[in-house]
Amino acid sequence: MKTLVIAEHNGENLSAATLSVIDAAKKLGRDIDLLVASNSSSNILAEAKVVEGVSTVLDFSHEKFANEIAEDIAACVVSVKDSYDFFLASSSTSGKNNLPRAAALLDIQQISEVTEILDDKTFKKPIYAGSCIATVQSTQEKNALTIRTTSFEKTGASGGSASIETKDVPGTDSRKSGFVKNELTVSDRPELTAADIVVSGGRGMQNGDNFALLEGVATKLNAAVGASRAAVDSGFVPNDYQVGQTGKSVAPNLYIAVGISGAIQHLAGMKDSKTIVAINKDEEAPIFKVADYGLVADLFEALPDLESKL
């Protein structure tokens, strides 16, 4: 039996998240195949073929994969189910959308947000917004895992030499939803979950315009910009900035939290960062409990000062 990893891509390139899922897959000790469903993208297939650790790339090419619909992806997974006893995806919004649908069709109880693979039946995962870590054991013959990518390394993007197997694209038995449109955030900055440095703002930023102060610092550091749920809920920035239990998990080398009090739900998404800096005028803010360096200061003075000194 082998491990099947569902590849994520943006229509042109394989995502970095997929490299982390493959790193996790290696710990299961099986051959790893990569399922690529795309609109006949030769570039994605070329990238997939050389990923270190992949045996075979399963090429599902069809124009319907120009946009990813969970019903279609689940049908692809089911069509190859017999060769695999592990099905893996990242815990991105894509993996979270697709894998449980496939798991249910295979009668598998999925294990979500795996942060550690102890052996091929035993896994660790955070629960209760990361307040607790559960060690769980599966009694199933086949398993489905979503992988928290920040807890794993990335396998090499090159050096592999997988074969490519063209697969028949299955029809979808179930009724399905159709794509209407995308409104993707356009940014020159590194992607939030892949950035080496993240600068995040919270309720203390007071409004969306003030995020320009963070942007200035972020530009100097080539950092991604994030936000707490409070900042998103208040409408300062779009939801895809959100770091935390209900947003993204990040683990950069440096995380700078500005005007963020440090609710448990926010900490859940960033406390694995290597170095944490907190800038907050409230010296009692819980964010200081997890910060390596705390600066008690008015962010409206500290941020321009910081930008000028970088």
Next chain:
Amino acid sequence: MKILIPIKRVNDYNVKVRPNQANTDVDLSNVKMAMNPFCEIAVEEAIRLKEAGKADEIVVVTIGDDKHQEQLRTALALGADRALHVKTDITLQPLDVAKTLAKVYERESANLVIMGKVGIDGDHNQTGQMFAALTNLPQATFASEIEINGNDVQVTREIDGGLETLTAEMPAVITTDLRLNEPRYASLPNIMKAKRKPLEELSLDELNVNVESKVTTLKVESPPQRQEGVKVENVEQLVDKLRNEAKVI
């Protein structure tokens, strides 16, 4: 149009949950319980659709012991019309919850099923997708906007890169994200009225669901704690520490 809303009883989101002393499970004794926040958003959305004349009936359902009726009564007080309580003392795993809900859906044949994207307890984020698979229904997860146009529902979804809009012919399954709406509070008169609204009890046997624990929890522990660091005096010191001590810039 009939809307089915599955809801979950979880810890109040303000409570920091800790492992029990034996590290076998979390300690929920004396923890305040509430409706899962994402389920509250689902209930609110259904009420708004009813208020807008797009829906006629809202049915809420939950699975669990007798205490779960508190959350059903809350949903009734908020504006649901009818409640179903699938009684069991077993804590079901998401796949079994989805199987149970699929049987309830067969009985109720709702036009729309709206549920929370994730329970803030297990952080699974699976049940809606699994339910959609088992009922062969289209799914639109992580919704921040729902629009009904005749027999179709158009859903704006929160995805990692921004927003995506899908359309599906109903019946369909939608899971809620945070920005879909801001749930209301129940008024006292409505809380009183809710006590007289119909609440039907069902059993897993009646629904013909076989539940089976496929994943066992071996241990629950606190995450490794970060060491509290140092306070710096000013920005200059901060930049110096980041450059020369942490060496991250």
